[in-house]
Amino acid sequence: MRLFHAPGSPYARIARMAVIELGLQDRVAVEEATLRDPFSILLPFNPVGRVPALVLDDGTTITETTPVLTMLDSLVEPERRLLPAPDRPRALAAYGRVLGAMDGIAVWNRELRRPPHERSPGVISLEALRAVRVADALERDVASGAFAAKDAAFLALVSLCGYCEQRHTAFAWRQGRPALSELFDAAQARPSVAQTVPPAGMGGAAPPMR
Known part of the structure; x- marks a missing residue:
C-alpha cells in the first residue's frame, strides 16, 4: 500500500x-x-x-x-485500533471536535495566503474567534483527563497543535492553555510524533494543508 x-x-x-x-x-x-x-x-x-x-x-x-x-x-x-468505537462516545466527540477545529484553521490559513487586498476580514475574524473558542474547550477537556488514550483523537490534537506551532503561527494557541501545552510537549517524545514534525512555515501563513 x-x-x-x-x-x-x-x-x-x-x-x-x-x-x-x-x-x-x-x-x-x-x-x-x-x-x-x-x-x-x-x-x-x-x-x-x-x-x-x-x-x-x-x-x-x-x-x-x-x-x-x-x-x-x-x-x-x-x-x-485508533478510531474510537461507538461505545466510547466522549472519545469520538473529542476526535470530531479536533477535526472541526482543524477545518476552521484551514479556512483561516487560506485567507492569510491571499494577497492582502483579496482577504476577507470577516472570515479571518470568524475563524480566529472559532479557533480560540475551540482551543479553550480543548484546554478544559485535557485538564479534566480527556485525550489520555493514545488514539485517533490524541493524534489529531497533536497534529493540530503542531500545525499551529510550526505552520500557522498567527494563532497563539499556547497562551493561557497550560494543560494543552503540557500534553503537546510531552507527546514530542513519541516516535510517531517526532518522525512527522512538519517543516516550519514563514510568517502567519503556510502552504496548503491538504
Whole structure:
C-alpha cells in the first residue's frame, strides 16, 4: 500500500502517525506528493488532489483522514485500533471536535495566503474567534483527563497543535492553555510524533494543508 502525504498537511500527519503507531511501516509506503500541482504524482490516484490518500494493493484509493484511518485500523487487532468505537462516545466527540477545529484553521490559513487586498476580514475574524473558542474547550477537556488514550483523537490534537506551532503561527494557541501545552510537549517524545514534525512555515501563513 502507498500513503500519499504532504509534509505540511496536519490531516495527512494524522495518517502518517497512525502508520507508525500501528506498526504498519512494512506494509504501507509513505510517499510525499505536491498539492495544487497539475503534474502531481498524486492525481492519477486521487483526482481530488488532497491528502492523505491511501492506495490499496488492488489500486483502490481511499481519501480523507477518517476513511484512511478506518482502513489502517482494519489491518490490526481490534484492541489496537485508533478510531474510537461507538461505545466510547466522549472519545469520538473529542476526535470530531479536533477535526472541526482543524477545518476552521484551514479556512483561516487560506485567507492569510491571499494577497492582502483579496482577504476577507470577516472570515479571518470568524475563524480566529472559532479557533480560540475551540482551543479553550480543548484546554478544559485535557485538564479534566480527556485525550489520555493514545488514539485517533490524541493524534489529531497533536497534529493540530503542531500545525499551529510550526505552520500557522498567527494563532497563539499556547497562551493561557497550560494543560494543552503540557500534553503537546510531552507527546514530542513519541516516535510517531517526532518522525512527522512538519517543516516550519514563514510568517502567519503556510502552504496548503491538504
